[in-house]
Amino acid sequence: MASTKDIHLTLRTQLVTASGIPDSQHRARENRDYTPNDFETYIEEEFVPGPRAVRTLVPGGLSETMGLYVVKVFAAANNGINTIRTLADAILDVFSPGSTLALSGGGSVRIRTDPAPFCGQILPTGDGWSVCTVTIPWRVDTSLP
Amino acid sequence: MTFSGQLRVFTDKVTVTTQAVFVNSASRVLQSIQDGSPVTGAPGQPVDTGNLRASWQLTFESPTSALVSTNVEYAPVIEDNIKGVRFKNHGPHSVKITRAGLQQIVDYELAQSRGGNG
Numbered sequence: 610m611a612s613t614k615d616i617h618l619t620l621r622t623q624l625v626t627a628s629g630i631p632d633s634q635h636r637a638r639e640n641r642d643y644t645p646n647d648f649e650t651y652i653e654e655e656f657v658p659g660p661r662a663v664r665t666l667v668p669g670g671l672s673e674t675m676g677l678y679v680v681k682v683f684a685a686a687n688n689g690i691n692t693i694r695t696l697a698d699a700i701l702d703v704f705s706p707g708s709t710l711a712l713s714g715g716g717s718v719r720i721r722t723d724p725a726p727f728c729g730q731i732l733p734t735g736d737g738w739s740v741c742t743v744t745i746p747w748r749v750d751t752s753l754p
Numbered sequence: 755m756t757f758s759g760q761l762r763v764f765t766d767k768v769t770v771t772t773q774a775v776f777v778n779s780a781s782r783v784l785q786s787i788q789d790g791s792p793v794t795g796a797p798g799q800p801v802d803t804g805n806l807r808a809s810w811q812l813t814f815e816s817p818t819s820a821l822v823s824t825n826v827e828y829a830p831v832i833e834d835n836i837k838g839v840r841f842k843n844h845g846p847h848s849v850k851i852t853r854a855g856l857q858q859i860v861d862y863e864l865a866q867s868r869g870g871n872g
Contacts, residue, residue, distance in 0.1 A: 732830060744850055
């Protein structure tokens with residue numbers, strides 16, 4: 610079975626290929642404290658695995674795992690839509706619906722088509738920031754032993 | 755029974771089953787968002803005052819259309835954990851996870867209608 614660590618790292622690796630992605634000092638990673646700098650644009654990731662389902666009940670049959678990779682784009686509030694929307698769109702561009710990303714341990718993670726990746730409304734956080742949430746639904750199919 | 759009679763019985767059965775799967779799926783969507791679900795993996799709405807959890811409503815707009823909604827203004831903030839809080843219970847992303855797992859809900863209810871274990 611593909612490990613959740615492998616899936617997470619693969620998605621993270623793909624994320625940082627997005628055009629205009631902030632540098633590592635402006636990327637908040639899962640389970641690591643992060644302090645934003647003076648309202649400089651940054652992103653925050655969340656890896657949300659979902660339940661597994663066995664689809665075919667035979668040896669070597671199919672086991673399906675689905676989940677979400679959630680990336681929040683934070684920028685200074687009251688500064689228009691350009692910065693946030695440009696970065697959110699760039700992230701969506703590297704997670705095309707139906708595309709596959711090879712896992713280091715074998716197999717691949719597929720970016721789902723229904724629902725496909727999407728981004729939400731720009732919301733003020735109330736403390737000087739605005740945020741847009743990009744959601745990337747993914748799926749991994751593996752063979753049962 | 756004639757063949758046409760058997761077809762009518764079969765048609766009626768399909769109609770009843772389809773309606774039951776639809777209604778039960780819609781109810782399970784609401785439950786997944788509100789309380790969480792082992793079918794979708796949704797964590798359910800975090801509870802402090804209970805206002806957000808109780809606000810979610812299921813409305814059948816037509817025999818083939820159901821709407822699950824909330825009118826709570828801060829629902830998106832909780833859904834995406836915009837403020838990065840640590841919830842005392844349940845968690846964020848229940849709507850997204852439920853939407854992503856919609857097919858699992860329908861598959862589960864279909865299996866249930868056949869007397870299966872889902």
